[in-house]
Amino acid sequence: MSKTSLFITFEGGEGGGKTTQINTLAKALTDQGHKVVTTREPGGTAEAEKIRNLLVQREGGEWSPMAECLLLFAARSMHVEDIIKPALNEGKIVISDRFTDSTKAYQGYGYALPMNKIKAIDKAVLDGFEPDLTFVFDIDPEEGLHRSGRRLAAENLQIKQTEDRYENLEMAFHKRLREGYLEIAKKEPERCHVIDAAGSIDDIAAEIAKVVQERLG
Ligand code: TMP
Numbered sequence: 001m002s003k004t005s006l007f008i009t010f011e012g013g014e015g016g017g018k019t020t021q022i023n024t025l026a027k028a029l030t031d032q033g034h035k036v037v038t039t040r041e042p043g044g045t046a047e048a049e050k051i052r053n054l055l056v057q058r059e060g061g062e063w064s065p066m067a068e069c070l071l072l073f074a075a076r077s078m079h080v081e082d083i084i085k086p087a088l089n090e091g092k093i094v095i096s097d098r099f100t101d102s103t104k105a106y107q108g109y110g111y112a113l114p115m116n117k118i119k120a121i122d123k124a125v126l127d128g129f130e131p132d133l134t135f136v137f138d139i140d141p142e143e144g145l146h147r148s149g150r151r152l153a154a155e156n157l158q159i160k161q162t163e164d165r166y167e168n169l170e171m172a173f174h175k176r177l178r179e180g181y182l183e184i185a186k187k188e189p190e191r192c193h194v195i196d197a198a199g200s201i202d203d204i205a206a207e208i209a210k211v212v213q214e215r216l217g
Contacts, residue, residue, distance in 0.1 A: 004091060004216055005087075005089070005092060005093065006093045006132050006133065006215060006216065007084065007088055007093075007131045007132045008025075008093065008094065008096070008132065009096045009097075009099040009101065009133075009134045009135070010022055010097050010134075010137065011098060011099070011101045011102060011105070011134055011135065011137065011181060012136055012137030012138065013139060013174055013177045014141075014148040014174070015143070015146070015147035015148035016137030016139045016147075016195075016197040017137065017197055018137055019097065020201060021135075021201075021204055021205060021208055022038055022097055024201075024208075025212065028205075028209055029212070034092075035090070036094075037083070037084075037087045037093070038094075038097075039079070039083055039096050040097035041075065041076060041096060041097065041098040041099055041102065042071075042072055042075045042098075043075070043079070044075075045075075045079055045083060047075070048076075048079050051072070051074060055068060055071060066117070068111075069103055069113055069117075069118060069121060073121050073125045076100065076126070080126060084096070085129075096131075100122055101134060101192075103122075105181050105184065106177065109176045109179065109183075110177045130191070132191070132215065133191060133211070133212070134185075134193065135192075135193050135211075136181050136185045136194045136195065138178065138181065138182065138195065139197040140178075141174035142171070144197070145170070145171075145174060193211050195207065195208070
């Protein structure tokens, strides 16, 4: 089989089922004889995993949206140079669970960090490097949070007066996130393919496989 490099990213809010589909796609492509690298953000290198721990663990720190953005791009810079580009240069298919669209969606649309600042940092760090193909998993945030168990965590706070407010804040954030992702996809229809994540696992896997095969020619 001829070497075909392709950089594919999976994006979306919580509970969309990205991980299952990444594993299915990676296996299908490997079975076809492609060399596949799966990775994730924040993460993918030892240093980036350390930054991931700062950002995603509860005791990791209280970062401002700008500080988060800079940490994410610090991790992304090494991830791209050390893992993603070398694999693509060897003709491999790289599948990443999240990439720059996550920063635009979470820090930009979610936490209101100005998009022009995110774009300026993106340009300075990655200089136009972006995925060839992006699957945006779209799901009603109520359903997504329910699936990911975060809503249950909110309900377990057991503080009656603040419970509603907490949930509403959470929900407003996740609604902005969803709208942001759909806007990103609308602006770049060549790169972004929106997946209705409410569909069946098999149907979604078939849709993804079809789009990837078209790209691979
Ligand atoms: P996940 O990979 O398990 O979804 O966890 C990563 C979390 O980090 C997720 O809540 C989204 C968040 N995140 C950002 O806020 N900005 C980013 O640029 C990335 C890559 C992730």
